[in-house]
Amino acid sequence: MQVRFLLFASYRDLTGVEDGGLELPPGATAGTAVAALRARGAPWSALPDRPVVAVNEEYARLDRPLADGDEIALLPPVAGG
Amino acid sequence: MQVRFLLFASYRDLTGVEDGGLELPPGATAGTAVAALRARGAPWSALPDRPVVAVNEEYARLDRPLADGDEIALLPPVAGG
Amino acid sequence: MFVDVTPDPIVPEEVHACVGDPADGAVLLFLGTVRDHNDGRPVERLHYDAYRDMALRELRAIVAEAATRAGTDRIAVVHRTGTLEIGEVSLAVAVSSAHRAETFDAARWIIEEVKRRVPVWKREHYTDGRGEWLPGETPEPAEERA
């Protein structure tokens, strides 16, 4: 399946990338997507292995199953206000 | 001695009077002033015998001694805001 | 620090403009407004009476104490007097300080103190033409307060 990933703030600075497509095997979870990004080597491997993620604009656990077309965002600790 | 008295809100409505002069004996206290006003007969006698008072714009006890020229105000329970 | 007791309509932006500083991360503006009902009774308008000179003294004392407690002198309080229609502002409190917690605490404390000891009285006028002075707080001389 194909999903879209988004990076923000320090994660975006780290990789120099805002978003992109990601091809994942059937049965993939949010954690699979994070692992696939980290497997791209430096600087991607410096992303945390258990970041906060959102799937389709909602906070999700890393064991959340993904579906084709999902949008997964890796979120550094939030600091609004 | 001569003092000035002030009435507000319901006390003013009761008596129809906003302020006035009051001649008091030497040694008079705030309580003496209140008693002198209540002694004027109806409707003044309907003023409470132990109202909140302020002397020279500060809350005071009824045993507060008065001096010539003081300003004593009889204050209904306050309800600002 | 700014306080006033005035028969003129309160302009919230003007009270707000009394506070704020480059060192401040939080600004709070509170407005007390005239409601169209009270205790289930429809209200037509309010009338506020005040012992103005003493009210100004009490407001200055409240603001000075709030400034010491909250560590900010960016505080403004204005109380309206006279006849107010529904929706008009009777009380405006503005506070700014470095952090939000002290800003909220100071504003709340000021409002409670205003109600507790500023010599102002409120008469409600009802839609049936009647009116009455509202029950209030009984202040004590400063030396007898906690």
Added chain:
Amino acid sequence: MFVDVTPDPIVPEEVHACVGDPADGAVLLFLGTVRDHNDGRPVERLHYDAYRDMALRELRAIVAEAATRAGTDRIAVVHRTGTLEIGEVSLAVAVSSAHRAETFDAARWIIEEVKRRVPVWKREHYTDGRGEWLPGETPEPAEERA
């Protein structure tokens, strides 16, 4: 109820104007502003990044929950994004309701929730030319919250 996440300067009066009702006796406007220092370090400006669509969703959820808790739907929240100079408004929260206690409680709760879970990030730029993303809160999925 009104929420927004916008790169445009926040106009406090406009956020304030989103709330208010003849039934309301209390109106509160809170502004978070950019301070000229943080943890003793002089700050030159701030940059806010946001996951805008998700931030709007979270703000809508926060405001809906605050409305239920406080018994008022007169609530507006706007978060700024982009580069802000000292004194500019990063967050505006306006609430009006019948009584002051629920107005204060709702505004404070909204601010805490915004900081806790709205996907916004803050980068401080210092007068020495350096900058850094500030540490923040780690939100949990809704089903794992209390």
